[in-house]
Amino acid sequence: MGRKIGVTVFVVTPHGIHPHASSVRCFLLDDHGEKTHWIPATMPMPNIVYNRIPDRLSEQRHEEQDAIQFFLETPGIQLFNPGFFDKWTLYEYLMKSEKTQLYLPETVQWGNGTECRHLFRRHPILFLKPVDGKAGLDMIRIIREPKGYEVIQQSKNGKKRYHETHFRSLRRLLESLTKQRKYILQQGIPLATYHNSPFDLRLLLQKDGAGCWQVTGLGIRVAGLEAISTHVPMGGSIAPAHEVLRNVFRERQAEIREEIERTALKIARHIEAEKRCNLGEMSMDLGIEPNGRLWFFEANAKPMKFDEPDIRHLSLARLIHYCLYLSGFKQSKEA
Structure with missing residues (x-):
């Protein structure tokens, strides 16, 4: 995707960063052969860095924290999504505004x-x-x-x-x-059901090529048999959003979808304002009752890959266009 748009994308670890050097040791994706693989390379210091350290334990190590701080403090480099969220801090953020606290379970x-x-x-x-x-x-x-x-x-x-x-x-x-x-x-929230199983809403929110928050995709996660959550690793399943909303809310489906997206965008903007850092994307879990009432459950600063192909494709393009926006390059086409 980066190559198509004209951007060089590479992965760098703390071991590849030397504070006084003008380059980094990194890895480039080679997808020209039958199998894709990562090859070591040396590249100039990046303009934009997205923190994708995969877990909290790794992120708290001294090497990773030093790398994050280096990119945050180096002129000419912009880092976004500097760290994970936690559920209690997000709750405190959203309680500060009457516009967002109404979506919070007790x-x-x-x-x-x-x-x-x-x-x-x-x-x-x-x-x-x-x-x-x-x-x-x-x-x-x-x-x-x-x-x-x-x-x-x-x-x-x-x-x-x-x-x-x-x-x-x-x-x-x-x-x-x-x-x-x-x-x-x-x-506990009495969630709406699809084929007699509770479901919730998983949204991917990203900034676009103009630096504005957009809803990139909406997915539905349906709880498995006797499951206590809808997470796919815990037995949940994926269902098409348009099909579920039509089945459950009938003639209100368009109105409900608009309200879902409007609510998610409102919450994303508020989280970023409270966190006082640059965020480029987040995923968000919302619950919905049979009457359409929405509840905020969670937001994630390191979204996992969405399985829906259309969401996945747009998410990659939008992420790169946002990086171009941060770097100040003019874009002929924005996601």
């Missing part, structure tokens, strides 16, 4: 378990979510039942189900499952 920081008792007075279903989690891993659902509490924990090894009769034993169980990790506790 949410508190998980502490000693007393928060659970308070939220159960208003909500029959609660979720515990790691503030730094991804793909639904280590998420916990708690349901208040007539004779106790049902707890399901979702991990890379599958799902574990528990039943506790008393709140005291529930509290001990949750303390053992969270294991000192930081979690948020959040009300």
Whole structure:
């Protein structure tokens, strides 16, 4: 894609950066043969850097932090998406504005378990979510039942189900499952369903060749059988957005889609303003009730690849056009 647009795209690691050099050691994609592969190269210092360090643990290492700081401080280089988001910080950002706080489920920081008792007075279903989690891993659902509490924990090894009769034993169980990790506790939302399975909305938002936020794509993720989230690695599946919205909302589908995109753009702009850094793209998870009410669940500063081919193609083009915008090059065609 970069070659088609006339841009050289390469991957650089902290080991390829020397602060006093005018070039970097990097890797270029060679796709001319039967198989694509990466080849080592030496290139001039980049004009634009997108931080795609893949996980939080790697990003916090000294080498990676030094590299990020180098690009942020070097004149003539612009870096965007400097780090991951976390769920609690995003909640605090969105609570600052009346225009965005209405999309937030009731949410508190998980502490000693007393928060659970308070939220159960208003909500029959609660979720515990790691503030730094991804793909639904280590998420916990708690349901208040007539004779106790049902707890399901979702991990890379599958799902574990528990039943506790008393709140005291529930509290001990949750303390053992969270294991000192930081979690948020959040009300459960009665999601709209497609073929009797709950679904939510996954959007890719990107800046275009004029530096403006746009919705690049909207995907639907449908929960798997007995799943507590819609994440595909946890058993969820992908469904076409137009088909699901038409099936569920009938004649309101166009109105609903417009509201989804308008809401996501409003939230993206607010997150960037609060974070006070340059963001070029993010993915966002929104929930929707049967009546069309929207809820914000999560945003991700390092979006995973969307499986929908049309979204994938446009996302690559738009990303490169945004880099051209940052670098000040005139563009004959903008994404």
